[in-house]
Amino acid sequence: MKRSFWEHVVVGAIILVLIQTVVDDMATLADWPWNVRRVLLYLGFLFDLFFSVEFLVRLYLAYVDGQAKEYFFRGYGWIDLLASIPLLLFNSGPVVYGLLGGGVPVFGMGRSLNLLKTVKVVRVARILRVLRMLKVVRRLKQTDSVMAQRHIGKIVTSVLATCILVFSIGTFLLQSRSGKSFEQMYWEAVESASDTLGKVSSAELNATVQTIARVLPPLLKVKAEGKDLFFRHDSFYLATRFGPYDYFYERRGSVELFFDYRPITRLQAEESLLILTMVLGILLILLFYYAPHFAVTVSDPLFVMLKGFKEPSYNLEVKIPPHLKEDEVFRLAAQYNEEYLPIKQRNLSMGEGKTSDIQWEAVSELFKKG
Amino acid sequence: MPLFPLVQIKNYENTLSMPSEVDKAKVFLGRLLSNPMLQGYTPLQREEQIxxxxxxxxxxxxxxxxxNEFFPGKSWTTLLPILIQALFELTDQDLWTVLEPFLQSGLSLSFLPFLTKQAVPEKQVRAQLTALLKEILQSPEGRRVSTGPLTAVQQGGCFRYIDAIFERRSYIHFEITKVQRLRMSKEEIKGILTVTLLLKSAYVLYVSDGMHTYTDRIAGVIQGSFAEKVIRSLHKRISLLPLSILESAIHANMSFGENRFIEATARLASIFASRYRTFRAGLPVDRGADTPDKSWFSVARKNYKFYGFDIKMLDELYMIAAEMGW
Structure with a gap:
């Protein structure tokens, strides 16, 4: 009872964290106010913490029962691990730590500390959250057949896990590759603007800033010797729309530059939504197209034959779709229909093997009740 | 293997059991009969299951x-007849609650004037039919051979096939209307089929213990000479019913393979009595399985020689079941 309740809580949390992930990405794309996005970040952290604790508790309980290996490999513990602790360590954990630690000092310190790269890895790691959907899949009762559940579970898990991991690792590896991607062009533009403004003379600085600001929308603010030379938005807009990791800071001599990082996070949010949509699409196709196909072609005919062998009065034939009659399962079913059932019927007519439909267990229950 | 210990059941009427013992047995049997696995069965089918x-x-x-908790001091040999007596009483109670009103008013005898060409006192026919059925159902053998035909009548599923047969106007229709010359509406044919099914087991009244083994007596296939003797005797008992109906009913127990003259209604009754012996209403069809009637007719087609069925009739009934999804 308690276990069942706990399982329901976990499934509920998985569904909620996926909703949170989608809403968070949409919030980034739609440029929602920072205070709303901040709440979403804290929620993500709480979910990651919850699943990390859940994984550790499960692993511990399995270890106590001597089933740790069984849980990790056959019980899909590896999914629980990938979808919990790495996310806490590399995704929501650093973000929340940064927010609680003052935000700007950590995230707005500039690229010299390579924190922006960390933020990027964090965003990529969010894709691993989709792995949690596999935990929901494992709990789906698609068919009555244990074999069908296992087969479909294996296929769904392997296909989705491959997609997610390939996408995650691929994205991580590709970011270090040289090339003219949007991100590369973004960083080149930022680098070029910073260098230019760092080298220009004081007399030309103001005009150069204005020129660069026109062609470089991510440039938010320029300060020189403590004075504001340029700002794209008023301070209210900056305070309400920008979070600590939505911008970064560069310094070239006496010139301080603030750049908008949101174009990059928008790109990552798009990627995240894309992979989530792809995973959902694959999942739906496997569950609603492949699973019924497996049932019709494998588990259902076997179930009917097994029931016919076990129950004396069960005499329904296996339905054989004409286009599948050459399948081994249906060739076996044809033998069952053509040979076994007629013999069974004749034997029953002669009184052989005839038994009551009432199970003895039900009768013995009557005696227990007195 | 006998269906159940024959000697004990045969003497159940002679067993002197205290009413309290029978009542006590009824309480136990009542709980057994309410087992969910028996849902969808008719009283006689439930009895057979028990x-x-x-x-x-x-x-x-x-x-x-x-x-000590149930029947202290009884041996199984003395207890079994009490249980069976109680079971038969419970079954009769359920069976006759439905059958009596059906025989008195529900059963359509509108076919009688077509066959006798004169007015027939329906009330007396109904009374004769009721009395005869009560007599048949007094013996364990009668109850067993009546399970199929009475279930067919009670469940009524076989009559939808008459509608389909008259719509198709194929082999069975030809056999009924042209060969058997029953030129009447399908409602009258349904009436004839019903009475044929009701009287089909009447032959057990003329089976003496020494004639056959118990298995033979409930096997449902009888020889021509015996059938003619039964028909003559029956005609004396229920003289108001036309001879052709009695012939149809008793011939329904004969093999068509050995007796090609058997009436179409007898052949149909033979098939439906066999089909409904194990029929269970409302049984869900498992995914991957064919429908119950289609499955049954398909298996029966392969066993038609064994049961003495008319294969062409089975083919048509199979086609109907397949087309209608029955």
Whole structure:
């Protein structure tokens, strides 16, 4: 009872964290106010913490029962691990730590500390959250057949896990590759603007800033010797729309530059939504197209034959779709229909093997009740 | 293997059991009969299931039922007749609650004037039919051979095939209207089929213990000479019914393979009585399985020689079941 309740809580949390992930990405794309996005970040952290604790508790309980290996490999513990602790360590954990630690000092310190790269890895790691959907899949009762559940579970898990991991690792590896991607062009533009403004003379600085600001929308603010030379938005807009990791800071001599990082996070949010949509699409196709196909072609005919062998009065034939009659399962079913059932019927007519439909267990229950 | 210990059942009427013992047995049987696995069965089918349970689980039931808690001091040999008596009484109670009103008013005898060409006192026919059925159902053998035909009548599923047969106007229709010359509406044909089914088991009244083994007596296939003797005797008992109806009813127990003259209604009754013997209403069809009627007719087609069925009729009924999804 308690276990069942706990399982329901976990499934509920998985569904909620996926909703949170989608809403968070949409919030980034739609440029929602920072205070709303901040709440979403804290929620993500709480979910990651919850699943990390859940994984550790499960692993511990399995270890106590001597089933740790069984849980990790056959019980899909590896999914629980990938979808919990790495996310806490590399995704929501650093973000929340940064927010609680003052935000700007950590995230707005500039690229010299390579924190922006960390933020990027964090965003990529969010894709691993989709792995949690596999935990929901494992709990789906698609068919009555244990074999069908296992087969479909294996296929769904392997296909989705491959997609997610390939996408995650691929994205991580590709970011270090040289090339003219949007991100590369973004960083080149930022680098070029910073260098230019760092080298220009004081007399030309103001005009150069204005020129660069026109062609470089991510440039938010320029300060020189403590004075504001340029700002794209008023301070209210900056305070309400920008979070600590939505911008970064560069310094070239006496010139301080603030750049908008949101174009990059928008790109990552798009990627995240894309992979989530792809995973959902694959999942739906496997569950609603492949699973019924497996049932019709494998588990259902076997179930009917097994029931016919076990129950004396069960005499329904296996339905054989004409286009599948050459399948081994249906060739076996044809033998069952053509040979076994007629013999069974004749034997029953002669009184052989005839038994009551009432199970003895039900009768013995009557005696227990007195 | 006998269906259940014959000697004990045969003497159940002679067993002097205290009413309290029978009542006590009824309480136990009432709980058995309410088993969900028996849902969708008619009273006679349920009775057969319980008797089957007594046979297959006698070794487990005997020590439990003869214990101090239930029937102290009884042996299984003395207890079984009490249980069977109680079971028959419970079954009769359920069976006749439905059958009596049906025989008195529900059964359509509108076919009688077509066959006799004169007015027939329907009330007396109904009374004769009721009395005869009560007599048939007094013996265990009569109850067993009546399970199929009475279930067919009670469930009524076979009559939808008459509608389909008249719509198709194929082999069975030709056999009924042209060969058997029953030129009447399908409603009258349904009436004839019903009476044929009701009287089909009447032959057990003329089977003496020495004539056949118990299995033979409930096997449902009889020889031509015996059938003619039964028809003559029956005609004397229920003289108001046309001879052709009695012939149809008794011939329904004969093999068509050996007796090609058997009436179409007799052949249909033979098939439907067999089909409804194990029929269970409202049974869900498992995914991957064919529908119950289609499955049954398909298997029956392969066993038609064994049961003495008309293969062409089975083919048509199979086609109907397949087309209609029955």
């Amino acid at each position: 008797l089957q349970l007594f046979t297959t689980h006698a070794s487990q039931l005997a020590p439990l039922l003869t214990s």
